[in-house]
Amino acid sequence: MTTLSALQSWVDQVASHTRPDAIRWCTGSDAEYQEMIEKMLSDGTLTTLNEARYPNCYLHRSDPSDVARVEHLTFVCTDEEADAGPNNHWMKPELGHKKIDALFDGCMQGRTLYVVPYCMGPIDSPYSRCGVEITDSAYVVVNMKLMTRMGSKALERIEEDGSFVKGLHSTGDLDPERRFIMHFPHELTIKSIGSGYGGNALLGKKCHALRIASYQARREGWLAEHMLIVGLESPEGETHYLACAFPSACGKTNLAMLIPPESLPGWKIWTLGDDIAWLHLDDDDQLRAINPESGYFGVVPGTNENTNKNAYEMIMHDTIFTNVATTEDNEPWWEGKLDGTPTTDWQGRVFDSANGKAAHPNSRFTVAASNNPCYSSLAEAPAGVPISAIVFGGRRKELAPLVYEAKSWQHGVLVGAGVASETTAANVGEVGVVRRDPMAMKPFCGYNFADYWAHWLSFAERSENLPKIFHVNWFRQSSDGDFLWPGFGENLRVLRWIIARCENRVGANETPIGFLPNAEDIDTTGLNISADALQALTSIDCGQWHAELKSVGQYLESFGERLPDALRQQQESIAAELATRSS
Ligand code: GTP
Numbered sequence: 001m002t003t004l005s006a007l008q009s010w011v012d013q014v015a016s017h018t019r020p021d022a023i024r025w026c027t028g029s030d031a032e033y034q035e036m037i038e039k040m041l042s043d044g045t046l047t048t049l050n051e052a053r054y055p056n057c058y059l060h061r062s063d064p065s066d067v068a069r070v071e072h073l074t075f076v077c078t079d080e081e082a083d084a085g086p087n088n089h090w091m092k093p094e095l096g097h098k099k100i101d102a103l104f105d106g107c108m109q110g111r112t113l114y115v116v117p118y119c120m121g122p123i124d125s126p127y128s129r130c131g132v133e134i135t136d137s138a139y140v141v142v143n144m145k146l147m148t149r150m151g152s153k154a155l156e157r158i159e160e161d162g163s164f165v166k167g168l169h170s171t172g173d174l175d176p177e178r179r180f181i182m183h184f185p186h187e188l189t190i191k192s193i194g195s196g197y198g199g200n201a202l203l204g205k206k207c208h209a210l211r212i213a214s215y216q217a218r219r220e221g222w223l224a225e226h227m228l229i230v231g232l233e234s235p236e237g238e239t240h241y242l243a244c245a246f247p248s249a250c251g252k253t254n255l256a257m258l259i260p261p262e263s264l265p266g267w268k269i270w271t272l273g274d275d276i277a278w279l280h281l282d283d284d285d286q287l288r289a290i291n292p293e294s295g296y297f298g299v300v301p302g303t304n305e306n307t308n309k310n311a312y313e314m315i316m317h318d319t320i321f322t323n324v325a326t327t328e329d330n331e332p333w334w335e336g337k338l339d340g341t342p343t344t345d346w347q348g349r350v351f352d353s354a355n356g357k358a359a360h361p362n363s364r365f366t367v368a369a370s371n372n373p374c375y376s377s378l379a380e381a382p383a384g385v386p387i388s389a390i391v392f393g394g395r396r397k398e399l400a401p402l403v404y405e406a407k408s409w410q411h412g413v414l415v416g417a418g419v420a421s422e423t424t425a426a427n428v429g430e431v432g433v434v435r436r437d438p439m440a441m442k443p444f445c446g447y448n449f450a451d452y453w454a455h456w457l458s459f460a461e462r463s464e465n466l467p468k469i470f471h472v473n474w475f476r477q478s479s480d481g482d483f484l485w486p487g488f489g490e491n492l493r494v495l496r497w498i499i500a501r502c503e504n505r506v507g508a509n510e511t512p513i514g515f516l517p518n519a520e521d522i523d524t525t526g527l528n529i530s531a532d533a534l535q536a537l538t539s540i541d542c543g544q545w546h547a548e549l550k551s552v553g554q555y556l557e558s559f560g561e562r563l564p565d566a567l568r569q570q571q572e573s574i575a576a577e578l579a580t581r582s583s
């Protein structure tokens with residue numbers, strides 16, 4: 001029940017369309033969470049895990065056909081196709097509603113309709129935005145509790161604001177043929193049916209905080225980005241905040257929770273966010289970021305004491321695991337875990353390596369941010385944190401050096417627009433194929449990328465105080481397929497260089513693609529890196545990069561006349577310089 005008639009009448013209307021057996025308004029209390037957990041334990045949606053070693057941890061096995069986002073079934077519905085852009089699947093709003101409403105007809109019979117009010121961002125922040133998700137999935141409710149500020153406080157703010165994003169979700173019958181994730185940005189509405197998984201079903205995350213919010217952000221002059229936010233405190237006590245955009249499963253959670261290596265004593269890392277940042281210019285034209293989320297839906301495989309002790313310990317209590325394997329002792333298990341042996345795979349079958357991996361490669365943990373020992377107290381600050389640098393990155397075996405710095409904001413926008421990365425298991429489809437993923441937003445921008453780049457460029461007209469822009473690649477490989485860079489905690493060595501550049505404390509090697517570090521400025525003491533590898537990581541081949549810039553140019557031109565001239569000019573002048581250097 002609510003005093004806001006727009007909300008009450010929407011809930012009533014959805015209920016008469018979907019015909020649930022019961023309606024429950026979620027308050028977000030701990031007792032409610034526990035009650036929902038018990039319910040799911042009794043109906044088999046969840047199972048317990050080893051209570052002694054993993055207190056308050058549960059396992060959910062999703063339908064084997066429902067284990068990742070489904071970009072091919074995700075639509076942005078606008079009157080004009082060009083407003084959604086070539087970067088989105090598009091449908092006319094009337095057609096979208098008609099198609100998906102037919103699937104919602106009566107879909108909640110025998111189920112409970114949960115009304116889930118949530119606030120993305122600190123409850124008292126002017127930058128925060130609210131939404132209400134209606135769902136028939138108890139799993140969604142408990143995930144929303146862990147990952148957002150959900151319940152009575154959010155409802156109060158919604159009643160005060162009078163506006164909210166409407167998200168309608170049903171797991172439907174989980175038939176991939178009847179699965180759609182639709183966005184109606186002009187109506188601030190999301191409708192999702194047929195999936196109970198992650199970004200398809202937890203509508204506050206990608207659907208609201210990225211696709212709908214990016215559309216709102218453009219109208220209102222801010223940015224909604226697929227970025228982690230991390231604070232780096234030096235031994236001298238100086239803290240810098242970085243916002244880093246890497247595509248799905250390319251290292252955001254790990255960088256946000258980084259543990260400084262022994263070689264860098266005295267450094268401290270503070271996590272603000274691991275997936276999404278909302279960025280605003282403040283009254284001093286300083287870019288500031290808040291994390292709209294308050295929990296993590298993180299990749300499990302690869303997490304261990306060596307790669308990320310913080311994350312490893314964080315998920316040993318009060319965590320929901322989705323699609324991991326289990327051991328004989330009923331502990332969760334995944335590829336990359338250093339102890340235990342899987343006996344049951346992610347589908348609940350006796351583990352047999354002939355069936356593939358024990359844990360699904362996109363298996364996930366859901367955990368409240370407060371479980372993170374390095375959670376920054378400023379994550380709750382209504383004004384967010386000032387951003388010193390924006391860092392783009394991707395997963396690229398070849399070509400992209402360890403780090404480089406853009407020469408200007410406009411150049412940085414080109415660097416972001418040209419991001420390419422190998423596809424991962426976070427989306428259904430082929431893995432390991434290099435594709436363009438501008439600003440790591442290919443699956444998440446709620447409007448035409450050409451307009452999005454123009455919006456990014458417009459920040460240079462509004463502030464002379466913008467962060468520097470960098471690009472990193474932790475995933476460069478040797479010809480034998482070994483990573484050239486150790487990654488994880490050692491990435492701090494690179495972040496240090498980035499900060500030193502922001503503070504004008506270190507020189508660099510100017511190349512056509514930007515400023516690269518002089519090899520001696522990346523501290524590699526104690527690392528097992530050959531001089532050849534370091535050379536490969538800190539230099540470029542102008543011939544290969546010329547081909548890359550040409551490919552970026554072709555990609556940009558596919559956006560046609562909406563493409564901002566400034567971006568084309570950046571691409572052309574860098575390509576020309578590379579041509580001269582490589583001839
Ligand atoms: P989403 O939640 O999908 O947005 O992913 P993410 O960007 O947060 O990626 P995450 O940090 O979960 O890392 C994804 C995978 O990459 C995991 O298997 C990690 O172990 C691995 N990984 C993360 N950082 C590094 C790194 O620096 N080097 C290497 N080699 N692997 C890494």
Ligand code: SPV
Binds near residue numbers: 069427
């Ligand atoms: C991603 O794919 O970028 C994720 C996971 O963060 S999901 O919530 O499923 O989108």
Ligand code: MN
Binds near residue numbers: 226
């Ligand atoms: Mn993500």
